[in-house]
Amino acid sequence: MIRIELSVAGCLLGLYTLFLVALFFALRSRASGRRQRGIGSKNFTPQIRDALVDYLSGSNDQTRIREFARSHRSEFIDALLEFHGTVGGSARDRLCDLALELSLVQNWCQEAASKDRLIRRQAYTRLSFVCAYEPCRRVAGDLLQEALKDADPEVRLPAARALVQSGRIDGLTRVFQLAVSQSLLIRILLAEDLRRHATELCEHAVPQVLMGDNPREVVAALQILVAWERALPMEGLHKLLESDNREIRLEALRLAKLVPLTPETRSALLRFLREGDEEENTLAALTAGRLRLQEALPALARCLRTGGSELAGIAASALSEMPPKGWQTLQQIAAGEDSAAIIASAALDRARRKAGV
């Protein structure tokens, strides 16, 4: 009996070992082969980069470039794409034109139709770089619009980024709508690209989403607006400040400092300082300080005296932004002996140092 078990175990282990040894030799020879052939080592990248830099600086001799594009195509493409984000204007156009001349753009358009999502992803990522150039966009045609419906978010993202490059309002609107309906990661990435089109988007696309009935998308849209960190020509913020949805109210409060102050927004802010919960108080205090709302002084003083440490600190900072009345209020509070006095005193010191008093 034991001999049978021993034989079975021996055979089984033998098979395992045989399989592993075969795999070991196969992987080892593949890896060492790759190493010897220099695959993935990017041996020619510095020379390709030099050739591209020469070309970008005005040289019209494409002999070396064409040679690299033929003999080390993959490495050449990687080197070309490395310029993404480092060149702009006419230099970028020249690079995109080169990609067009070398039929790279046409190849990427073909690859964009691949059933393999990895090839598709790569193709759209590459297209997103060259689509800043109008002739390349013409070659890409409707591919980018279609890709926004792709099931793979990693395809939708580069397609959306490519569309943003066009700067056309219909494309921007679609990308903004996509951004508010996707994951936070995609929102972050697209918000960055959409920032320079903020003014155009605030005309139609943004109000359209903000007036919609999907609270998640409204919150996402507000988050994007806040992330732009720039003054925005937007009306009707007070309606969002009065929303029943707390998330929307909080995001609208964060946005209040970036949009023109209307009487309705002003009174909403003061109401939040008086009646809101701790988080609403904090955000309202932050905004009141930024906008230097003198009417908010009593409410800020109350927040400093009665609020938690974060709220008290922000209220004190807000008061310190509004000399002389804000400073006087801080002085009065600093005369006490409680924790609010310490916070007020610290804020006052900081403000005086900053003002050189």
Place this chain on the structure above:
Amino acid sequence: MALAAFLAIQAIAILLFAFGIGEFLRLVRGCLVLRRIARAGRQNYTAVLLKSPLVPPVSTIAVPPDASNESVQFARRLLELHYGKNEVVIVLDGPSEDEMSVWHEEFHLCPSTRVIGQKLPAARVRGVYESKDPIRVVVIDKEKGGPVDAWNAAVNACTSPVIGLLDPAADFQPDILLRLIQPMLEAIDETVAICGGVPAPPGDNLISRIGALESLRAWMIRGAALSERNRTLPFPGSAVLVKRSSVIQAGGFTAGPLELFLRLHGLGMAAGKPYRILFHPEAVSQSRRATTRAELQSQLGRDQREIASAFFRRVAIAGPFGWKVLNILFYSRALRPWLETLGYLLAIVGLVLKWVGVPAVLFLLLAAVGMGIVLSMAAAVLREFAEPNSPDDRRLTALFFAAIPENLGYRQLRNLWLIAGFRPSGSLEKANRGKTKEDRPPAVSAASGSV
């Protein structure tokens, strides 16, 4: 007696064989997961994430046991991480005056007005300090309560929605937070935590290669294989990002990250709502290479104590789900060493007293040593197979052949270390004086909310 010994050896060998086959299948599963992740490829968006105000802030926690140079250096390494909004929270657990002065001098501390909440029970906070320099560091001086108590005090002090737990004994990259937060942002509502890192690299000597094999097996099984069923557990050298709200809902720390993850899995399973604990096999963090036997023993012992503590308190931590998550670790880290050692003893005694023959002993050796070699070789080969774009033939060769000496001597010694390390830890109160609340299993506590 002879028959009993013979049957016992036979049964042990069959069990060891079965466990071995199970572990082999898990390694294959881990390999497939790793291959899928490698093929899917992930774009690196760290440059955008670094600048974006939409990325959630992170609080990284340090609980230094003293004010030694290593502790200060670790805190400094946390401060040097590349991240837009990273706050470092250092909790000093009952420091002496000398220790306090070291920290004061290092960071130019001044009293802070920050009020520390009591979301988690912890010993009394004596003082809160911030730096006069333009660095985001908060130092908490609290009464002595043990390391777990200090972890919970740190969670109380954190103001960010995400907490970073980095291992002082690991090497991590400066952009670790950016690279770990990116997968979290893909599904921020469902993702509770993420655990990232790679196994320790093999060195030039045999000890370091054996250590690398240990690390590799843990990474492939606890990280990759378990992630397929959303049961990822932290592995040695891994770095963790976890949502603060989830830590608070889990009742805080009861020991290290392993118990925290067990608790989070328990809560997630009990709530029945979708939740994700991610595995991120990127080279953001890795345990240090063990170069001596003592270092290897210390690394293994530390890991084994964490596993044992989690296992013996699994019902309190994760209710009926504790066994579901931990059974794999129990077989490989508790049962297998016992069975092997018992088998060797029986074989020696049996051979001396002529109760058993050579074939039975050979069968046992095949199941223990032979299977051990196969498993280690499989880990080395399957890892390379999982990384089609960056194979490393030198690493492969070093680990593949280290599998043989690893199982001829070291494995038997390791069994004794594992047996010694797998015992219940001290009582909860000893580890966490401030925590007086009785732990409730997630099946009960999940009723009050989800993860």
